Amino acid sequence: MTQTLADLGEAELLRRLARFAPPGQLEDDTAQLQQPTADLLINTDVLVESIHFSDATTASTDVGWRAVAANLSDLAASGVDQILGITVGLVAPAHTPWSWVEGVYSGIGSLLQDSGGVLLGGDCSQGPVRMLSITALGTLGTLRLHRSQAMPGDSIVVSGAHGLSRLGLALLLKDPSLLGITLPGSLREQAIQQHQRPLPRLDALKSLVTCKPEQLPWRAGGTDSSDGLLQAIDCLCRSSGCGAVLDKTKLPQAEGWPDGPLWQRWCLSGGEDFELVVTLPAPWAKAWMDEQPSCRQVGVITDQPQAIIWSDDNTPVVAEGFAHYGTS
């Protein structure tokens, strides 16, 4: 018989979850963290069942992994040096199998093991749907990326291909919009991997920091593309009072993905790509692309507030939205 959270009771649930944290870590009302050696970066992300994940497309271990990946991606897009740890707020119905919760925490543990940081603490509650709220903490490194630090003339560089996570979801759901499109097996695998086990681009941040030309100041605009590439560029433009010109021919396409409206739409607004989107002076951009082969320049920042246009015909760049709220 499946063992549920109701079968375990809260005390036993907490005892089992404690195995995913350092010994004694979950023993007190609060977690204690040694005085950090630098400023802190803090981020909270919420994932809700049937909005951000579902049993149909995401194994429990992947739910845990992705939840942490979303947080660490935000830390990477802000200039984190060392990941310190996370707290987890877990909501789940009493009939939830323990094996599902175990899977989530095991996925959380896997990514923390790869990226540094520990499970610091958290809270559990019963509720009508499964929900995870994760808060991640890290120390700030040399470069603080801000959304508001884009400047006209900056190159817009992304750390990798876009649209893959959305493609992976479509493949898992056998989405009819894929009918008649031939995709190589390697791309299919890559897309599903990107959807289920996205990697926060801590590696790309590291190379961005190490490759800065000496004469340039520590100034770059940055965010991540968790809500889609176009929304990331829009955020940078709005916060910086700038605009952007994008080059259709330089959109970051994964190998083997045929051109077409589907590709372009998911590249711009598929979402959950978890790549860095950075605006920076051209010499630094070049140095970064040399250092990090997955990086691509997609356009340039302009002084036209909030106008994001194509370079070939000056028409506005539009894409279906990624709205957490609202009907559009």
Add this chain to the structure above:
Amino acid sequence: MTQTLADLGEAELLRRLARFAPPGQLEDDTAQLQQPTADLLINTDVLVESIHFSDATTASTDVGWRAVAANLSDLAASGVDQILGITVGLVAPAHTPWSWVEGVYSGIGSLLQDSGGVLLGGDCSQGPVRMLSITALGTLGTLRLHRSQAMPGDSIVVSGAHGLSRLGLALLLKDPSLLGITLPGSLREQAIQQHQRPLPRLDALKSLVTCKPEQLPWRAGGTDSSDGLLQAIDCLCRSSGCGAVLDKTKLPQAEGWPDGPLWQRWCLSGGEDFELVVTLPAPWAKAWMDEQPSCRQVGVITDQPQAIIWSDDNTPVVAEGFAHYGTS
């Protein structure tokens, strides 16, 4: 017409929430916190609609207040010095009125203004029920309270009366178990206030620290009674490998509350009292009670692992449980 979150859209929602944080605070993917001057204490608490709050008993401003109070109470029970701030994970259906969310953040802001700390950041998502996950950060002061630091012979001292929050809830729900019980108006008001606007006992922690007799080391056991007084004592005993003897005549009764089974049950397991429950050497206990008139000694720690008994007849102390999961 009521304005809902769907009417606003996510961008406008975030713009409005930003008013509750320092200028520019919510602008980036992450919050930045100046390098702390001491070790950090971190706590996450989750509140779910119809489990932890409901429109019937809790105004939106009180939902926000109580959510922060629960977190700060945990920080107080660990020895916090300065409250730094909180992040908020908010889940709500698209049809939620903006006025409800505004109320929640206004309640959050009120308690932060009283206790120190700011809204650092957060995340919002649509979901089938309202849910708040708050993570609070503070610096550790001179005294680190641990659950595992109780020692046989310690006095068990609580920072105030218990059962009031449960009584307040019963009054708001017109609970039939109150039929035939006469309660003075002042007690009714106090109980409802305690349910809707509990105060984290940062004041009691402060006096606990300042009144320590010089010859004693900085060693005391501590937790808060958010899950009820008996569960708090049980936690201290389990973590410390000790037991406790409680004195029925010294249970922390609010003025005007008549004796009886209802009083004793809610005192022991009503929950959400948010008082400090501390075990400490007798001279320190006396000094604390002298300094802080709301403090009461309810018993003594023993070397009988996990046995919590009454002093008059040595029978086990039992009370209805406060189980987040499970049927009992």
